[in-house]
Amino acid sequence: MRCFILVVSIMITSCVHNIKPTTTDSVNIRSDEYQQEIDLLLSIDADNKKWEEIYLREIAIAQDNDDRDAYKFFIVEYIKIPRIPLPEWMKSEPGYVERKTATQVLRGQFMNDAGIRIIITPN
Secondary structure, three states, rough: HHHHHHHHHHHHHHOOOOOOOOOHHHHOOHHHHHHHHHHHHHHHHHHHHHHHHHHHHHHHHHHHHHHHHHHHHHHHHHHHHHOOOOOOOHHHHHOOOOOOOOHHHHHOOOOOOOOOOOEEOOO
16 A cells, blocks of 8 residues: 555656747857858848849939830849848848838938938939
8 A cells, every 4th residue: 555655646746847848948059150151141142132222223214214225234134133032030130131122222212332321212
């Protein structure tokens, strides 16, 4: 009888841990090489997006001036720009640059290479 009580008391007092780990419970540790690859990919993506904005502005100028040759040239150049499909988790990285729509590019403010703020207003 004592053995039975001992077994039952051990079963009742034993620890059971049913909590499942989540992604917020872990810490993401990256090697320096992996972080450099991420930073390089984000800088290439940011540079591509900068060129997209430039070509979108040039396309709008060509349309305003009815310059078909310039329009064709800049459309072809715009299409040639590689679009890098980034996973969602990379969009929260410090070097990520959001892609602007054509409307944002033409209506928004931007800084030129000399650091001068330029405001574009559509006609």
